[in-house]
Structures are given as C-alpha cells and as structure tokens.
Amino acid sequence: MRLPDSFAEQMKMMLGDEYNDYLDALEKPMYHALRVNTLKISVEDFLKISPFKLTPVPWSNNGFYYDESECSPSKHPYYYAGLYYLQEPSALLPAAEIPIEPGDKVLDICAAPGGKSTELLAKLDGTGYLVSNDISASRAKALIKNLELFGAENVLVTCESTDKLAGVYDHYFDKILIDAPCSGEGMFRKSSSMITAWERNGNEYFATIQKSILTEAVKMLKPGGTILYSTCTFSGKEDEDSIMFLLSLNDNLKLIPVRKFDGFVDGNPEWTDFDNAASAKLENTAHLFPHKVKGEGHFVSLIKDESTDNAFSSVSDYYPKKYKISEEQAEFLTHIKRNFKNDRFEDMNGRIYYIPDGCPENGRLHVLRRGLLMGEVKKNRFEPSQALAMNLKADEFDNVLNLSADDERIIRYLKGETIEYSDEAVRKGWVLVAVDGFPLGFGKADDRGSIKNKYLPGWRIMS
Numbered sequence: 001m002r003l004p005d006s007f008a009e010q011m012k013m014m015l016g017d018e019y020n021d022y023l024d025a026l027e028k029p030m031y032h033a034l035r036v037n038t039l040k041i042s043v044e045d046f047l048k049i050s051p052f053k054l055t056p057v058p059w060s061n062n063g064f065y066y067d068e069s070e071c072s073p074s075k076h077p078y079y080y081a082g083l084y085y086l087q088e089p090s091a092l093l094p095a096a097e098i099p100i101e102p103g104d105k106v107l108d109i110c111a112a113p114g115g116k117s118t119e120l121l122a123k124l125d126g127t128g129y130l131v132s133n134d135i136s137a138s139r140a141k142a143l144i145k146n147l148e149l150f151g152a153e154n155v156l157v158t159c160e161s162t163d164k165l166a167g168v169y170d171h172y173f174d175k176i177l178i179d180a181p182c183s184g185e186g187m188f189r190k191s192s193s194m195i196t197a198w199e200r201n202g203n204e205y206f207a208t209i210q211k212s213i214l215t216e217a218v219k220m221l222k223p224g225g226t227i228l229y230s231t232c233t234f235s236g237k238e239d240e241d242s243i244m245f246l247l248s249l250n251d252n253l254k255l256i257p258v259r260k261f262d263g264f265v266d267g268n269p270e271w272t273d274f275d276n277a278a279s280a281k282l283e284n285t286a287h288l289f290p291h292k293v294k295g296e297g298h299f300v301s302l303i304k305d306e307s308t309d310n311a312f313s314s315v316s317d318y319y320p321k322k323y324k325i326s327e328e329q330a331e332f333l334t335h336i337k338r339n340f341k342n343d344r345f346e347d348m349n350g351r352i353y354y355i356p357d358g359c360p361e362n363g364r365l366h367v368l369r370r371g372l373l374m375g376e377v378k379k380n381r382f383e384p385s386q387a388l389a390m391n392l393k394a395d396e397f398d399n400v401l402n403l404s405a406d407d408e409r410i411i412r413y414l415k416g417e418t419i420e421y422s423d424e425a426v427r428k429g430w431v432l433v434a435v436d437g438f439p440l441g442f443g444k445a446d447d448r449g450s451i452k453n454k455y456l457p458g459w460r461i462m463s
Contacts, residue, residue, distance in 0.1 A: 001026045001192075004199050007185065014234060014271065018291065025291035026189045033089040033295075034073050035115075036062040037082055038122045039151050040438060046083060049436065051076065051405070057294075058261045060092040062122075065294065077410045080459075081438035082149040082390055087115045088190070090288045090295030091232070094179055095119035097258055097300055098228040102127040104174040105360070109162060109217060112139035114146030116179055121152050129358045131173075133158045133165060137368075144369055145459070148387040154356045157369035162216035168363040169220045172313040175228070176217050180210045182231035182238050186297020189290060203237040210238060214246045218253070223309040226256075230300045234289070236271030239299040240282055243267070244274035252307035255284040258300050263292035267301065318359040318370070320346035328382040332375075335430065337396045346370075350377050386456035389432060389441045397432040400425075401443070401451065405435050413440065416453050416460040421445065 001023075003011075012019045034054075036046045043062045047054070052071045057063035066073060073079055074086055095116040100106060100123035111117045112134040120130055132147065134140045137159050144157055158165070183206050184194040214229070221227060229246065231238050247253050260266075267285030269277035285301035323345050325333075329352060333340060346353045355371035362370075372391055375384040394400050401421050403410050409419045413433055421431075431445045433455075441459075443451035 001188065002195075003188070004195065007198065010235065014268075015289070021291040022289060025289075030189055030296065031065055031089050031294045032068045032086070033057050033063050033065050033092060034084040034086050035060065035092055035119060036064070036084050037118065037150050038062055039125070040081070041083055049078075051078075057089050057092055059259065060096045063087070063089065063092040063096070065089065077405050077414070077435040077440070078438070080414055081435050081440055082151060083438060085115055085118055085146070085150070088296055090186070090293065090298040091115060092119075093288070093298060093300050094177060094228055094230040095123070097302065098175055098177055099226060100124060100175055104128040105172060105222075106130045107165070107169070107173045107176045107220060108132045109165070109176065109178050109213060110134060110180060111143050112136060113142040116177055117143065117155075118146055118150040118152070120177065121147070121150065121155060124154065126154060128154065129356075129360060130155045131158060131169070131360065132156070133160055135159065135161055140368055147369070148373075148390055151391045152387075153354070153372040153391055154358065155369070155371070156359055156362060156367065158362065159366045159368050162213050164365060166216040166219040168365055169315055169360070170313060171220065171222050172315045172360065173220050174222055174225050176221055176225070178213060178217055178227060178229045180206075180213060180229065180231050180238075180242070182206050182210070182233040183235060184232055185234045186232040186288070186290070190296060203233075203235045206233075207237045207241060210242045211245050214242060215249065218246065218249045221305055222313065223252075223305055223307045225305050227303045228300065229303065230298065232296065232298050234287065234297055234299070236268070236273075239285070239287070239301075240267055240269070240272035240277065241274065243282065243285060243301050243303070244272050244277055244280060246303060247280055250305065252305050253303050254306050255281045256302045256304050257284040258286045258302055260286060261293075263288070265289060265292065267299075316361050317357070318355060318361050320344055320353075320355050323347045323352075326377055326382065328380060329375075329377065332382045332384060332430065335398045336392070337398070345374070347377075351375075352377060352382075383454070384430065384442050386441055386459065389439050392432065392439055394432065394434045394437050394439055397439075399427050399429060399431045399445070400434055401431050401445075402434045402437060410435055410440075411461065413443070413453060413455060414461045416455055416457065418453055419443070419451050420449050421451055422449060
C-alpha cells in the first residue's frame with residue numbers, strides 16, 4: 001500500500017520501532033464484527049440462535065467478530081429483522097464507552113449512517129430521548145433506515161449544522177457523542193479512496209471542522225454532562241489538539257479515563273501543539289492502531305463538565321398538534337397489544353406519527369423524523385408502516401405468520417413476492433410476517449391462503 005510521504009513521516013514519529021508492524025498490518029485482511037440489538041434480543045438469547053461462529057470484541061458487551069470468508073450476516077433473515085448491526089470492530093468503542101443512563105437526553109451530532117445512534121438507543125432502552133443529527137440529507141436517509149430497522153421510537157432525527165442545533169438546545173443534553181468528520185487515516189486499509197481524500201484535504205481541513213463542532217457542542221451540554229469525542233484518525237492535530245481546544249472552552253471540562261484494553265495506546269501530550277498539554281491528562285484518552293488491536297484505527301476520549309451549576313434549560317417538551325384518530329386507524333390499533341396515548345399521535349400530511357413523551361421541541365430545525373411512523377391514511381383505509389412492524393414485538397400483534405429462518409418463503413417475502421400460508425391461526429387482514437418470532441414486515445392476507453406483500457419496496461432484496 002502506497003502511503004503519502006508526509007503521512008508516513010508522521011506515523012514514523014508516532015510509532016517509532018513499531019512503524020513496520022503498522023505497515024505489515026495494512027497488508028492483512030480487515031476484521032469484521034456485528035453488534036447485537038439488545039432492544040430486540042438479549043446477547044445470551046442471540047448466541048443461542050446465531051448461525052454464525054462468533055468471538056467477543058473485548059471493548060463491547062454486545063459486539064462479536066465473525067469471519068467474512070465463512071459467513072455472510074448481511075444476507076441472513078436475522079439481519080432484516082434488525083437483530084444486529086454490522087460494524088467495523090474499533091467503531092464499536094465510542095457508543096460502548098459513553099456512559100448512558102436511563103432517562104438521559106442524548107445527542108449524536110454526526111450520526112449517519114446510524115451505527116452509533118442505534119447502540120445509543122439500545123442503551124437508553126426505551127427511556128429518555130435521542131436527537132440523531134447529520135448535516136447531510138443524503139446520508140440521513142441511511143440513518144433513518146437503520147434507526148427504523150432497529151425499532152427506534154424515542155428519537156428525533158434532524159439535518160442541521162451544529163450552530164443551528166446549539167441555537168435551540170442550550171445546555172440541554174446529558175450526553176453528547178461526536179464521532180467527528182476526520183481525515184480517515186485509520187481507515188486506509190478499508191478503502192484506498194481514503195488515501196486519495198487525505199492527499200486532497202490533509203489534517204488541517206478537518207481540524208478546523210472539528211473545532212467548529214466542538215465550539216457549538218459545549219454550549220449544548222448540561223452542567224455535569226459528558227461528551228464523547230472520537231475520530232478514525234491518528235493525527236495529533238485532529239485528536240489531541242481537538243481535545244486541548246475543547247478543554248480551553250470551559251474550565252469545568254475535564255478528561256475522564258477511557259477504559260483500556262490490550263493494545264490500546266494512551267493519548268500523548270507530545271502529539272499536540274498546545275503548551276499546557278502535559279497537565280491535561282491526555283493519557284486518559286485512547287488510540288487504537290491496527291497493528292495492536294483487531295480493528296482499524298480510532299481515537300476515543302471522554303470529557304465531563306464537572307460544574308455543580310443547576311442551570312435550567314429553556315427547552316420544553318414537544319406536544320403534538322391536535323389530531324382525531326380515524327375510524328380506520330382506531331380499528332387497526334385494536335390489533336396491537338399496547339397502550340398508545342391518543343394525544344401523542346400527529347398527522348403530517350397523511351403520515352401518522354406517535355410521539356413518545358419527552359420529545360424535545362425543535363424550533364426551526366430541519367426535522368426528518370419525529371418519533372415512530374405508524375403508517376398512512378389513504379382513502380378510507382390505514383396502511384401500517386415498515387417502521388411500526390420493526391418496532392413491534394411479535395406477541396404484540398394478534399395476527400402473525402411466524403416462519404423459520406430456513407423457510408424459502410422468507411426470502412420470497414423479502415424480495416417483495418406474494419407468499420402462501422396454511423397456518424390456521426392466520427386470519428384475513430393485516431398480518432405481521434416474522435422470522436423465528438422476530439418481525440420482518442406486514443402483509444395482507446386473503447381467505448384463500450395468500451399474503452399480499454407489504455414489505456417496504458426500498459428495503460427489498462434485489463437479487
């Protein structure tokens with residue numbers, strides 16, 4: 001692998017005698033991992049049904065390595081049921097390390113494609129609220145899909161710059177995760193295009209972006225709150241320098257220790273240009289290098305606001321506009337064994353959302369998704385959404401076709417085809433199709449043994 005000369009010199013300075021070990025690692029295959037979605041299944045129960053050979057990722061309670069040459073988790077029905085997320089092993093660390101507590105208000109600033117947001121939601125476990133933001137509307141499409149696949153409900157998806165977020169959420173969030181845009185040095189083995197991008201932009205370009213994000217993020221943190229800052233780069237300009245800059249914004253901000261596992265490398269005050277770095281406890285941060293861990297390059301740090309100020313945030317809860325539930329929607333809800341609050345439904349141009357308690361106001365922010373999309377009202381009928389199917393447990397719906405993972409009808413369903421049923425328990429009308437007890441989507445059963453496919457077209461298997 002050809003590395004840019006200036007990058008190679010930087011790495012020689014950082015790694016010393018280990019530089020050749022780093023080069024050797026770049027020529028070896030990448031590691032692959034999946035993270036169990038504990039909103040849908042416990043790790044223990046998933047391991048009982050997993051068709052894959054898995055070994056634990058040390059820094060993640062629900063992350064596991066798999067051998068890509070032996071299995072393809074992205075093609076298994078359990079993937080389409082949202083039982084796990086495929087993620088580079090080192091990228092599991094930020095969401096694993098941020099100390100989410102029940103009821104927290106959490107912000108994921110640079111959230112697409114959703115790997116970290118889905119784990120933040122799993123850690124919230126139906127409590128609190130997540131604001132999941134990405135400045136790119138195109139990337140946010142993948143973010144929404146992954147959130148829906150995981151069964152998200154207590155989430156607000158926005159598409160905004162950090163300065164606009166800060167204009168609304170003054171000192172509001174208990175926890176903020178910033179997986180910052182970076183030069184991607186830690187991903188050179190994954191994609192040679194990252195090298196080309198590095199040569200085009202370098203470190204300074206991204207360091208400027210990172211500092212602008214941090215400047216606004218600190219305004220949104222509650223007193224006593226915590227920021228997790230991470231990158232997939234090695235550069236002190238983007239890592240140690242960014243942390244020193246953040247600490248300079250507020251005297252109450254302090255670095256707290258990141259858990260260290262075998263192969264983790266302490267942050268280094270010699271890798272920053274700040275004169276006071278020796279006293280900042282940069283050793284509390286962690287670098288991951290691909291020759292020392294089974295994963296790509298990463299940097300992770302935790303910063304806590306240690307002030308005791310009880311400042312009250314002016315952000316209030318969001319209250320849906322008044323909406324009268326249609327007879328068709330009301331009839332459909334009788335099939336769901338869950339108590340929905342009638343005053344939490346909202347009609348957005350015929351699309352009906354359920355807004356859980358605790359959703360924050362959003363001012364004039366560009367909102368892409370608020371709460372759970374229940375479905376659409378269409379000419380005297382109600383059509384439930386794919387998002388609702390993924391949010392439900394199979395035992396919460398009263399008409400379910402449950403198929404085993406090796407049933408050929410599963411793949412046909414995921415391709416959008418009509419499937420047949422002979423199960424006497426299935427009745428005419430809306431039916432929830434599931435794999436081994438985990439919902440995949442809806443269909444419409446007739447009284448002749450056929451189910452018209454209602455699996456979301458954009459999610460269907462194309463081959």
